Amino acid sequence: MHLEEIEIIKAVSESKSLSQAADKLHMSRPNLSQKISMLEKDLGMQLYERTPQGINPTRSGLMLFEFAKRVSIMSEELQVELASLGESFTPDVSIGISLADGVELIPPLVMAYRHGHPDVTFHLDAGYEPELFKKLLDSATDFAIVEDRTMESRLRIELLGQEELIIAAPNCPPYSRMAQPVKYEKLLPLPMVIYEWNSGRHMVGNRHFRVYHDSGLKDNNIVLRADTHEAMIAAVRAGIGWGSFPKCIWERYKDDSSLIEIKIDTTPILYDVSLATVEGRPLSPIAQDFYEFVKSNINRSFFFE
Numbered sequence: 001m002h003l004e005e006i007e008i009i010k011a012v013s014e015s016k017s018l019s020q021a022a023d024k025l026h027m028s029r030p031n032l033s034q035k036i037s038m039l040e041k042d043l044g045m046q047l048y049e050r051t052p053q054g055i056n057p058t059r060s061g062l063m064l065f066e067f068a069k070r071v072s073i074m075s076e077e078l079q080v081e082l083a084s085l086g087e088s089f090t091p092d093v094s095i096g097i098s099l100a101d102g103v104e105l106i107p108p109l110v111m112a113y114r115h116g117h118p119d120v121t122f123h124l125d126a127g128y129e130p131e132l133f134k135k136l137l138d139s140a141t142d143f144a145i146v147e148d149r150t151m152e153s154r155l156r157i158e159l160l161g162q163e164e165l166i167i168a169a170p171n172c173p174p175y176s177r178m179a180q181p182v183k184y185e186k187l188l189p190l191p192m193v194i195y196e197w198n199s200g201r202h203m204v205g206n207r208h209f210r211v212y213h214d215s216g217l218k219d220n221n222i223v224l225r226a227d228t229h230e231a232m233i234a235a236v237r238a239g240i241g242w243g244s245f246p247k248c249i250w251e252r253y254k255d256d257s258s259l260i261e262i263k264i265d266t267t268p269i270l271y272d273v274s275l276a277t278v279e280g281r282p283l284s285p286i287a288q289d290f291y292e293f294v295k296s297n298i299n300r301s302f303f304f305e
Helices: 003-015 018-025 029-043 059-085 101-116 129-137 200-213 229-237 247-253 285-297
Strands: 048-051 054-057 093-098 122-127 143-147 155-170 191-195 221-226 243-246 259-262 269-278
Touching: 003 018, 003 029, 003 059, 018 029, 054 059, 093 101, 093 129, 093 285, 101 122, 101 143, 101 285, 122 129, 129 143, 129 155, 129 269, 143 155, 143 285, 155 229, 155 247, 191 229, 191 243, 200 269, 221 229, 229 243, 229 247, 229 259, 243 247, 269 285
Parallel strands: 093 122, 093 143, 191 221
Antiparallel strands: 048 054, 143 269, 155 243, 155 259, 155 269
16 A cells, blocks of 8 residues: 555545545545545455445444554654754864853853854763763864863863862751761761762862861762762752762752751862863864853853852
């Protein structure tokens, strides 16, 4: 059965009028009547009963109508899928952005840049640092905004500023009863929710506590790892444990009455926010221009002072 016959079955069964169906199919009534007769002959069964009021599907016609509807939907889906194969979006600038600071800082800069360069298109590729560094080295992105440091010698890092990690806990005992600033040793035995294990920030916390408290994350009572900030906040809000968040993330939730900020008795926990490029690999003129635009127009008030 051809797709044209499928559309005929649909149109006739839905209209129950040869004239209306013929108009819908953009063919003459006699031509449509002939095609139905040929289809009935090929199938060896009557599909429609002709009456003075119009035509009605027989039992076979109804069965064929249900089949025709399914085939028509599948045909439309196939056309959409085939059309999408020919569609593509090739941006002028591709930027890797870290999942906290990069997501917060770069979109406003893209908007500001496009005021003067409305034809420039962008790809913002959000991810964790290991993914961002790999994509940089694989030439999948032009440059990246990353959190903390890297030991990769092939990358060139330009510091933009430093951001602070905030410790947040459920607004319930024992956290709500602690006199602040809290000695970090008192947090160690309490359940901890940790952010994605391979992030730059994982290393920040580890390094800070090793320097100031001679203990690493292995000494904490880690009970849950969450790979998104939303999941991590939800876990803390649910009372599972305490966790550390970039200040830009904490700003979104600081007025939530189910959460409290915990001040600890050390210097602020800081990490670098930097631009990363591949050493010796030149950027395209547009990518280089936006790179310089980011450096010149970054929101300095965002960083810890």
